[in-house]
Amino acid sequence: MIRLWKQLAGSIHSWFFRHFRRYTLKSVEEMPEESRIRSRVAYWVGAEGHKCCLAFRCPCGCREVIYLNLLPIARPLWRVELHKGKSFSAAPSIHRTKGCRAHFFLKEGRVVWA
Secondary structure, X not given: OHHHHHHHHHHHHHHHHHHHOOOEEEEEOOOOOHHHOOOOEEEEEXXXXXXXXXXXXXXXXXXXEEEEEOOXXXXXXXXXXXXXXXXXXXXXXXXXXXXXXXXXXXXXXXXXXX
């Protein structure tokens, strides 16, 4: 019974952190190495006023790095909107077509599953 309770508690903890923890936004001038990209941190890459990319680990837990293009000359194109504090949103939705096939929105730093 104790083992079952520990498994259940671990599952609830995992589900909670996958669904309710926020991403924080970190502005950097150069793309960090993939091995240095931390979970729940979105790296807003580029010089101030000229951001080119948003990079972060997939929220599904597969640990893949997702790169979103922010340059209007290339497609597909995403927009990043800043909110009070360090909160941000990305639009449109992020839909991985390979690997885990996750489909979600980033709204005010939170993952909203599609």
